[in-house]
Amino acid sequence: MTPRTAFVVENDFILSLALCTRLERLGFRVAGTSDSARTALEILASQRPDVVILDLKHPEPDTDIEIARHLFTQYQLPVLLITTPAPGEPAHPGLCGTPFASLRTPFDEADLGEAIALAFYKAGLSSRLRESESRLTILADFSHDWEFWRKPDGTFAWLSPSSERITGYSPRSLADEPDLFSRMAHPEDREILHTSFDSLSPDVRHLEYRIITPAGECRWLALSCTPVFSEDGISLGWRCSGREITDRKQAEEDLKRLAFYDRLTGLPNRHLLRDHLQMALTRCRRHEHLLGLIHISIRHFATVNRQFGSEVGNRALVSVAEQLTASLRESDLVARMGGDEFAVILSRIRDKQEAETVAETLMAQLTREMDIGGHTVRLTPRMGISLYPFDGPDGDTLLSRAEKAAVRAGQDGPDVCRFCSFDPETPSSALPRPEKEAEAACRIFHDSLTGLANRFLFSERLILACRYAHRHGQAVGLLCIDFDNFRHLRDLCISDRSRRVRILAVRLKNSVRESDTVARIGETRFTAVLQDIRHKKDADAAARKILSALTHPVNMNNQRLAITVSIGISVYPFDGTVPRDLTGKALEAMQQARKRGGTICHFCPPGYRGEIKTERVI
Template sequence: MIPFPPSAPTPTPFDPASLGVGHDQPRLLLVDDEPRLLLSLYELLQGRGYQLITATNGAEALAHLSKLRFDLVLLDLGLPDIGGHEVMDFINQKGIDADVIVVSGEVGIDAAIGALKRGAYDYLRKPYSREELLKTVGNALKARRLEQANERIAAQLENSEKMYRYLVDSSPDIIYTLNHEGRFTFINERAHQLLGYKRDELIGQHYSILVHEEDLERARYVFNERRVDERASRNVELRLKCHAGNAHDRTFNTTLMTISLNAIGMHVPDQEVRKLEFFGTYGVARDITDRKRAEEVISYQAYHDILTDLPNRILFKDRLGLAVIQAKRKQTELAVMFIDLDRFKLVNDTLGHVKGDELLQQVAGRLKECLRKGDTLARQGGDEFTIVLPELRERDDARAIADNFLESLHRPFDLDGHEVHISASIGIAIYPGHGESIDELLRHADIAMYQVKGQGKNGHAFYDPSMQEVSHQKIALGQALRRALENDELEMYYQPQVDAASGKIVGAEALMRWNHPARGVVSPGEFLPFAEENGLMLPISDWMIGALCRDMLQWKGLCGSQVRLSLNLSPQYLDRGDFFEKMRGALLRYGIAPGQIEVEITENICIRNPQYAIEQLNKLGQLGVSVAIDDFGTGYSSLAYLHRFPVHTIKIDQSFVKEIHDEHDHYPVVLAIISIARGLGLNLIAEGVETEIQARYLRANGCLTMQGYLYYRPMPLPRFMDVLQEHGVQSGDHNVIAFQA
């Protein structure tokens, strides 16, 4: 490098950051072995916004080119050590991004050709004019800036295209374009993933090869969409076919827009005509197959019972309405049946709701097997089913189907080893004789069903207008029962229990009676079912506890404090969380010792929720109240429960006692219950004893405490107290008096 005057700038030192593209000032390398010419060139370019670095020979130039990045090299060919052509060869071999302007004094054409072959931007011959040099340098740098800008734009376009293709191919939707003939010109990779077709199989093919045959007419308008404004097709649902062996047909929600070209038309005076020429269609197809399936499931579940897969009441009413319209048009009859399962609640309480659901599913299957084609079986809810039988030829057809239902339900049901027997009560209403509207037919079939329930269940009956009056009477009875509590119309009757050996009264069972102002005395078998259905068992049980405690106050002077009263609790009352507090409060209020109370429960209470029942009964035991099981042997009890429950007494149900007709015969159920009581050390009472034969058989086999019409009928409190006095019951006799509602 030649020495320059102090005022001349020195070459810029090596700066790694200067290697980047886009430094503010272009960097120029000036190479010439003539100091005077090099200085002149330097001064000519100085102050024009360039970074200037000089070299006096080829080696020095190569050193600078190896360290720094240059935009332009002004190169003399005739260097003393390494020629200018060799410097250019170095630049090309190393891939150095720098333009070269050759400044040479050689006049031969070969030197210029050699320089241009090596990629020189231009060739200036010494001596050159000032303007020529500046113009050439300016043009070279301008061309370089344009080239670099083009390279950046090209790189951006390439990256943009890569990103676009990535986004298009990664889209969850099928993206495609069609030409004006409806043939695919582009389709993304999603089509292969969803439909199984490769791009090459679809490009050039008509869109119709993908469209389901039933949707072709609608697709003809959608795939040829020509509008570009808000009227363009949006969210049109089409089904597209999948490649053979790939999957089932899928449903697509297709959004379309049109690509149009603007064309310039002929000019007319003072007007310009613009024309849109249809070019093709751009579309996005979204797979909504899963959504459609979910919608179908939701729609199905809205009209079907989830447990049995039968139509629900909404769909049933719709089909019944259509059947009524058709029957009216054809002037034919149809039948509506209302089916209620008998003893289903017992299965739910004893085996649990899971087994109850299994039973309902099996029942639904059996009922469907009895139907004709075109009949509709639906589940109304719980254990209730409804059926519509359209186009009846005669009423005997409905009767025959009802008989088939009862026969199919007569066979036992297997619930994981539990053999269950149930029956059904079926009410039948005929259109148009029993009603012409949906609600009338269902209501009258329901009334007929309750008529069957009231007559012993397990049967069917056609609606009759007289049943309406019975139904109204039942409603009136339920309303009057609510007033009975307010008007103090309930009363306790007592049926004495006797020791069969001595004939003495040893206890009593209390039976609730309703002194109806119009009907007279009503037995509990008539009104307690209404109480259970209408939520009145809890207030009635509260009243019963108070009534018994008040009666006991009257017996203190007659029987003393050693009399034990047995109180029969309703399952609903036992399930209520505060029944224990209710009973303890009543005993405290009336001054009754807990040891005088024995609570009677049915054995089904013990097994529908045994752990809860044990907790509640143990509370009573801690309080001092004893426990008896009523109607023993009629439910689904397990002997294991007798060991777990704090039981003191079991009672033989009257249904077993009634079977005793010969004192010398063998009645295994009665003998088994007696043996259980004896083996567990429990007290034993037989209910419903009406004949001497029954009494002798029971006494001979070890059951000494009995009650029934053979001895006494139920009687009101004053009469019962007279009987106690007649038999000389005194305070020290330790008699047991059992009270049952």
């Protein structure tokens, strides 16, 4: 059996000779010696002994440790370091965490043998660890997902190369700038990200959020994060796997749009019409105004399809939608009910004659000849009109009566408008109500946990409120509401968490008027659209009322849980005329309120148009 070889680095000739003798007694063959680690590094570039024994007692121990580390990592050589500390002096600090063995003088042959065996053992462990890391790296490199390990201090223990493809940032950039992980998150989603990583509970985290790439592109990411703990229960950070879901999110938005809008004409569909009609009726009840509803259908439209083809028929419907939209006020709404049927909501009309005038204008537009693809097409519409409150107390009744009036108008002849003949003998409960459609619309429009409006419905109602305010010279208040200590919900079970959210949602809903819209747009975030206000003082009063309602402690499981709330306020048209700008400014005002601490409402920050006001609510 060929003996193992050893290489000795010792600057004292006598000690080197004694060490070689002991090695030979242990069955090793001394392959060579050197009086300095630097010289040994040059020699070992061409030789490969089984173990290197290096004495650290000469003047450059730190340099020798680095050379030993190089020998271990570059050539995978087991290394034994011999140290000679003074009595009571601890081992050299550079030896902490090193992958090689060490031996203090004085020692005997048995000690030397055990230390060399330890050096071989640690080298074997390191070799297996490198192989395991290599396999993991190969798997991660070829994985489509972004894999990383984030430490409790926010730095990264490991990052897969997929980070550059998914986020636009290289693993080196993220490792050198750990805060880039938070900075690249979309401003509206940073709080969700921070909340998820702040908690040390053993639950697996699943979150979806947006990032901004170096090129300015907005992408959606889905992260699944598992907390990692040592055997002693000490947090070692989070092991995460992420993937880009931008296409999926876009598909979801497209599906939502298909649920609310007609694909052919781009008009609101029946579901969205019902929601807008409900909001318009709420305003009419509050201000004691009239509301008109016009049902429009095209007589013998199937003949157009048969005579000219479905392509011409579709273009004719698009033309009808465009003419209706162009002929109405900005605060009115036109929707496609399906097929050749349309509906128009006339909000805040003065009398029956005004509704009749609008209907006659629409009739004159729709009966004009149209040149579509070289074909002359003339449509024959029929219209039925119902009025609130004379023809019904709710949207379903008004829709049903307007449709019946349109049918009777068709019986009277072509191009006829007819008002509903309200029969007080017929109870509204006897009229048909498409309850399944209403239930489906409720599921689409509202948050499943709280029953409040969802993000998409909030956007639609804000657009409608701004249009209405523009026509009538009024203002619209937008409140962005965030529960600052909401992250503590993660320490509760899911049922308690849901119950607490529902309690806060009920309080919020009860603290605003019936005509206002409250929406849940995130786990911790709500919005309120305040309609028919005159100035910023009205928005301030509403925010103070909400703060008063929400900051009462919640009693749960025999505990009183305190609530802190931050509210950001923007007002149309003072702080912007575009709903997107109003939302962004309200969010920024909410962030400013949170930085000030406590329970605060904060108006749009300086630099925006309109009155700037900040007030702390005690």
